[in-house]
Amino acid sequence: MSAPTDDKVVARLSTLDRFLPVWIGVAMVAGLFLGRLIPGVDTAIEKVQIDGVSLPIALGLLIMMYPVLAKVRYDRLDTVTGDRKLLIGSLVLNWVVGPALMFTLAWLMLPDLPEYRTGLIIVGLARCIAMVIIWNDLACGDREAAAVLVAINSVFQVIMFAVLGWFYLSVLPGWLGLEQTTIDASPWQIAKSVLIFLGIPLVAGYLSRRIGERAKGRDWYEQSFIPKIDPWALYGLLFTIVILFSLQGDQIASKPWDVVRIALPLLAYFAVMWGGGYLLGAAMRLGYARTTTLAFTAAGNNFELAIAVAIGTYGATSGQALAGVVGPLIEVPVLVALVYVSLALRRRFPFTAAPTTAARNVR
Template sequence: MSSPSTRAPVSAPVGQPGVIGALSTPDRLLPVWIGLAMAAGLLLGRLVPGLNSALEAVKIGEISLPIALGLLLMMYPVLAKVRYDRLGAVTGDRRLLVASLVLNWVLGPALMFALAWLLLPDLPEYRTGLIIVGLARCIAMVLIWNDLACGDREAAAVLVAINSIFQVVAFAALGWFYLQVLPGWLGLAEGTALQVSAWDIAWYVLIFLGIPLVAGYLSRRLGERARGREWYEERFLPKIGPIALYGLLFTIVILFALQGETITSQPGDVARIAVPLLAYFALMWGGSFLAGRAIGLTYERTTTLAFTAAGNNFELAIAVAVGVFGVTSGQALAGVVGPLIEVPVLVALVYVSLAGRRLFSTTPAPKGSVHA
């Protein structure tokens, strides 16, 4: 495996020793690049006067245009690599689809609700913000983590699409249930109403998933039709591939530049918010990975299941928290801390996932479940 942009097909037997040691230099240094991007963003946000205001002023609706641009650049090469003619093999895998739905829309929100109440009983604003993060299932960066960990690219595209549909349909209803109804049933506290428009959520999904998905699909269809699959995969994809890494690092810099002052001025609060997030990512990813193996999924699809279940759509969570509670609210701060914790943790889990390949059989995966 090379960088998220140029990774070669997976051909070594599962369980081959030295998988991580065989990573290319960009892959081995990816945590360093991400750490430097986070630090650069925090420093820019603190040291450059007026930068936050300038970045916030450039918006499409409530979406920061620089962040949207970075996400589009990050996601397009990954979606351009998807073999769309293999999606039928994914949609026919009921074990994968059912497991993903249960993990994402039943266990994930419930786990974040439990951790938020258990670990932040005295901080209602941060608790509410974390619950909102738990409701926002990942539709963006998960494609990068999945690709780095040699997950099933086609399966990731399908599961992300399913998450997008459920996000539009169920986000507001789940917010009402977990913030207003369930706390009342459990006698914990008076509920907090969450008024979120399904149209607003659909807009975020369209920007962060719809545009790069359509662009990736058209690139493959038109490119293969004009020049053939060999040219497309051996010449075109390697050229556009590095854009994914650049888009990822650019997005991280801009995101942390926007929130640098908030994060660095409240280190104690950030630490309190980080504890349930760390527990959430560890439990969701580890539980999903073990569940995938237990139900007989291949390594590639188990990895995809784990990352799509553990990741969260922090763009949506921040937008909802800011729109409902205000930009200076504790709920918004909890949303901002989400990517601060998620990015390095999920990068670390990429390496854990690769090390876990030896737990799987060396039997070749079904057609459509490995990268080509």
Template sequence: MQRLSFLDRFLPVWIGAAMVAGVLLGRFVPGLQRVLDAVKVGEVSLPIALGLLLMMYPVLAKVRYDRLDTVTRDKRTMIASLVLNWLVGPALMFTLAWLLLPDLPEYRTGLIIVGLARCIAMVIIWNDLACGDREAAAVLVALNSVFQVIMFGVLGWFYLQILPGWLGLDTAALDVDAWTIAKSVLIFLGIPLLAGYLSRRVGEKTKGRQWYEAKYLTKVGPIALYGLLFTIVVLFALQGHTITARPLDVARIALPLLVYFAIMWAGSYTLGKAIGLNYSRTTTLAFTAAGNNFELAIAVAIGVFGVTSGQALAGVVGPLIEVPVLVALVYVSLWLRQRWARTDPISR
């Protein structure tokens, strides 16, 4: 922990301050929400889009792309990630939503949508802070992105209409355009991924790997956390009034989310250990499985059900709970790393 930078060491403090600042700005600055949401990239506010791009570029610039083949050859990691993300995660969120919100159909539907939106953005930050495998994170995020385009609408139809009908439960409609999902993936993953790849390729070709990693990356690295904090401020400024006006609803939505994150992260860590993965890849597996693409979930909920809907509120509460929980799990991972390193030299 002592080797972390000042910014990294007190990250929960900065994130908490950013969340509070965003809520206060959205609550007490007249017209701010309208200004921030005036221009959009796809279905996402332009300031949030810029923050996400700034947040993801430095981390993807750190990836050693010449080592990606070592990840794609690791069938255990690839299969475990697909099972956790596309079988276990959506099914677990569906179960928790119905068990804990049986009387609140709008929030229940919103949480199911969150469970279907697998993480392609902030997970890279959490993985990097926890000293996970950057190359593995890049591959698994890309894999999630492809499956997201193909499977989001299909799984939404299954979990919101077909499965509830089989179980004798109420059904809800979800009409999602595949192009909406594809645009989200192309913008928020494709652009920073291409920029990161070109940065490393050009930088190493002109000045060498040592200069690129020792000089260039140390200068652009902090931009990721600044982008993260900026994104959080804008996100909570846009939704601050909704969050503060309905605290009891927020608490009801938060409970299944807390259970979900705990089960997915702990279960993924247990699975990684059981199948013989080292610390870095187990950490990557855990964070890619536990995180969710709340940008897509919010965009879908707003596009299908409206900005004032309960489904949209459930999507907004997602990052409210996910951000502090996954930051806390970063610290848990770093603690586990010290114990793991005693028997796993690769994790040192």
């Protein structure tokens, strides 16, 4: 069965999905103005937390991720875990290429700004476990593959984040004769981020499908329940964006040139990682759906963890924290644009793979 063309895919999108770039732009501007125009709103939001976890951000992310994970066909995960090319390609892109590329870009483009440089390196170490699920779903990627790759990233994040932080901020600069710095990120801090932002919605999504299908059948679950909860993924995304940008509205607005300096290596990073993932997937003949998933999981970053580590180590007003916040400022519009690039490339994609979930993935 041939995959639908990008025109058909876009035609089936809801109004909310079709004008997503507009809503995201409005949410970003609203967050920036909220942070600038209402005195103390950033402080008030920061105070609503438990054990260092921002409750408003956690709420937005949980609402955002639950509908997508509730769509996953968990009985099909074995078709992904048996795809060694996909798994190995993802591990190499995420844990070898990604951190090394961000380290290189940060040093090449921010040699005179050590705080921002360190912040970007931290962003590069924090592999995506949240928003990538939204981008993958909008681009009609393989949901089951995304769930597996995100789970793998989560495990590696707990094990490798602190180790890679030590290597890229202290050991490698020492070998190269560059300025060294340190990072303070406990395994519990990282595990806590994974458990909250991925574990809770993953368990909720799995139980929803299992209980719903047992009680009323798969047809009811797919055709009645899923359409009702589906829009909440984007509601959660927009809410999260408003909160994030309200927290740093003053800094972003008062340091526009610094934001531009930070944005340039980020733009290069997202383009190279997404493009590299797409080329690798095509070379390995993964098919459109899994190639798209590979590309987006490689390009996305766990900005929640990066910001938390930067604030915990260097302070909320530090340059490292600002670099972390600029991460989603650039990532969100860039990856939304790449969703549309993916859809445009879909009918021109040269290879198919079996089994694939591409036909099922039209929203």
